[in-house]
Amino acid sequence: MVSSAARTFDLVIAANRLPVDRSVSPDGTVTWRTSPGGLVTAMESVMHEREAAWVGWAGFPGEAPDPFDDGLLRLHPVGLTAEDVTDFYEGFSNDTLWPLYHDVIVPPTYHRSWWHAYRRVNEKFTDAVAEVAAEGATVWVHDYQLQLVPAMLRDRRPDLRIGWFNHIPFPPVELFAQLPWRAMLLRGLLGADFLGFQRPDDARNFLRGCRSVLGASVKGDVVTWQGADDGRLGAGPRVARAGSVPISIDAEGFRKLADSPGVRARATEIRASLGDPEVVLLGVDRLDYTKGIRHRLRAIEELLADGEIAPPQVTFVQVATPSRERVEAYRTLREQIEATVGRINGDFSHLGDTAVHYLHQSYGREEMAALFKVADVMLVTPLRDGMNLVAKEYVTARHDGGGALVLSEFTGAAEEMRSAYLCNPHDIAGLKETILRAIRDDPALKRRRMASLRRRVRRHDVQTWAEAFLTALDAAPGKPAVRKEVSS
Incomplete structure (x- = not known):
C-alpha cells in the first residue's frame, strides 16, 4: 500500500471502518492488513476490479493517517478523537x-451528548466523502453508524447519486419511536436516492417510520416527503x-x-x-447479546443432562470473537457465557473428553474455513x-455434501435459506429438538x-448483491442536480 496524490473518484464507499487494520511492529514500522469484518469480506471481491475510494475510520483515536492506495x-x-x-x-x-435496532434485547441508553457526537x-x-467524490459520482454509504451522512451530503453535494445500505435490522416504528432523535435520523436517511435493507420487513419498517414520524407519503416502495421549512438537516423535499x-x-x-x-x-x-468425535457441533459468532449464545449453551446443557448427547461421541465448539469489550453489556455477557461454559464442562466433561470447547479469540478466513469443514452441524441461532x-460461508465450505445447518428464523439468511433446519432460539425445547434432527436425520x-x-448462495453471491444494489440506485427516482458549488 502506497501513498498517492489527491484525486477524485466516480465511486465512493463510506463505512464506519476502513477495510484494513493498522499493525505497528516493535521497530515502529506501520503495515495495514485486511480486516476480518463481514462488510469487508463481502465488499472485497466486489471492489478489487473497481477504481474507487473508501472513506472510513482507521480504528484508533487521534489524527487520521494520510490517504493511501490499496x-x-x-x-x-x-x-x-x-x-x-x-x-x-x-x-x-x-x-x-444497536440494541434499539435489535428488538431491544437489552435496553438502549439515550444521552444527548452521544447524539451530538453522532452528528459531529x-x-x-x-x-x-465530499472531498474525494468526483462530479456526479455514485456514493454508497453503509450501515447504522452513518445515517445522517446521506442528507448532509445531499445538502453539500446535490450533484451526487447517493445510496445507503443497512447491514442490521431496521426496527418497527413501535420501537423506533422510542428514539428522541427519530425524525432527524429519518431526515438524514432520506438524503439517499435508494435505501437497501436485508429483508423486506426492514424496508417496510423504514417506510412505515417515514409515514408515521414524518408524515411522508408512501406508495409501494417509494417515499415522498414534502420537506420542512425549518432550515434543519435535509429540509428540502x-x-x-x-x-x-x-x-x-464471494461463494x-x-x-x-x-x-x-x-485448509483440508x-x-x-x-x-x-x-478426539475424532462422531459429531462436531459448531457455533461461530461475535460475542454479542444478539447472537443467542446463552440460549444455545442452555440447549446444549439440557441435551447433555438428558443424555441425548455426550462426549466423546459429541462435542460442541463455540468460537466467540471479542467485541466492544468497553461496553458494559458486553463485559457482562462475556462473564455469563464463561461461567456457563465452566459449569457445563464441570458437570459433563471427563479427562480427555471435553463437552464444550470455548474459544474467545479471532481467527483468519483459512482457519474458519477449516472449522466449517469439521462441523457436522452448524448452529447459527441469533435472537436477531x-x-x-457465517451461515452462507458454512454451506459453501461444505460442498463435499456433508453437514447440516441449524438456522434461526430471526436472521435475514432465513428469508433465503429455507432448506436449513429453521428454529426459534427462544424456544429451548424446540431448539433441542432441531439440533437432534440435524444430527440424526437420514444422511x-x-x-x-x-x-x-x-x-441458493451460489446463484445469489456478493457480486449479484452489489450489482442489484447499484442497479436499483441508478434507477431510483429523481436525478442529481447540477453541481453549483462545493464547500469544504
Whole structure:
C-alpha cells in the first residue's frame, strides 16, 4: 500500500471502518492488513476490479493517517478523537442504536451528548466523502453508524447519486419511536436516492417510520416527503426508494479456499485434536447479546443432562470473537457465557473428553474455513440478525455434501435459506429438538438440504448483491442536480 496524490473518484464507499487494520511492529514500522469484518469480506471481491475510494475510520483515536492506495482502492481515513470513539461509536452507535435496532434485547441508553457526537462524526465523514467524490459520482454509504451522512451530503453535494445500505435490522416504528432523535435520523436517511435493507420487513419498517414520524407519503416502495421549512438537516423535499437487497458472500472464492490443500489438512488436524468425535457441533459468532449464545449453551446443557448427547461421541465448539469489550453489556455477557461454559464442562466433561470447547479469540478466513469443514452441524441461532454471512460461508465450505445447518428464523439468511433446519432460539425445547434432527436425520436428506442451500448462495453471491444494489440506485427516482458549488 502506497501513498498517492489527491484525486477524485466516480465511486465512493463510506463505512464506519476502513477495510484494513493498522499493525505497528516493535521497530515502529506501520503495515495495514485486511480486516476480518463481514462488510469487508463481502465488499472485497466486489471492489478489487473497481477504481474507487473508501472513506472510513482507521480504528484508533487521534489524527487520521494520510490517504493511501490499496491496489485500485483509495483509502481515505477519517480521524476520530478518543471522545468521538467513546460517545459516537461505543455510545450512540452501540449502546443506543444497536440494541434499539435489535428488538431491544437489552435496553438502549439515550444521552444527548452521544447524539451530538453522532452528528459531529457524521459531519466528518461527509466532509471526507465530499472531498474525494468526483462530479456526479455514485456514493454508497453503509450501515447504522452513518445515517445522517446521506442528507448532509445531499445538502453539500446535490450533484451526487447517493445510496445507503443497512447491514442490521431496521426496527418497527413501535420501537423506533422510542428514539428522541427519530425524525432527524429519518431526515438524514432520506438524503439517499435508494435505501437497501436485508429483508423486506426492514424496508417496510423504514417506510412505515417515514409515514408515521414524518408524515411522508408512501406508495409501494417509494417515499415522498414534502420537506420542512425549518432550515434543519435535509429540509428540502425528497423522493426516495427503499427495497430489500440481501447481502451475500464471494461463494466461488470461499469454495476454492475451503477446498485448498492447506485448509483440508488443517481440518483433519482440528478433528483429531478434538478426539475424532462422531459429531462436531459448531457455533461461530461475535460475542454479542444478539447472537443467542446463552440460549444455545442452555440447549446444549439440557441435551447433555438428558443424555441425548455426550462426549466423546459429541462435542460442541463455540468460537466467540471479542467485541466492544468497553461496553458494559458486553463485559457482562462475556462473564455469563464463561461461567456457563465452566459449569457445563464441570458437570459433563471427563479427562480427555471435553463437552464444550470455548474459544474467545479471532481467527483468519483459512482457519474458519477449516472449522466449517469439521462441523457436522452448524448452529447459527441469533435472537436477531440482519443477515448472518457465517451461515452462507458454512454451506459453501461444505460442498463435499456433508453437514447440516441449524438456522434461526430471526436472521435475514432465513428469508433465503429455507432448506436449513429453521428454529426459534427462544424456544429451548424446540431448539433441542432441531439440533437432534440435524444430527440424526437420514444422511441423504441432509445432503439434499445442503445442496439446495449451496445452489441458493451460489446463484445469489456478493457480486449479484452489489450489482442489484447499484442497479436499483441508478434507477431510483429523481436525478442529481447540477453541481453549483462545493464547500469544504
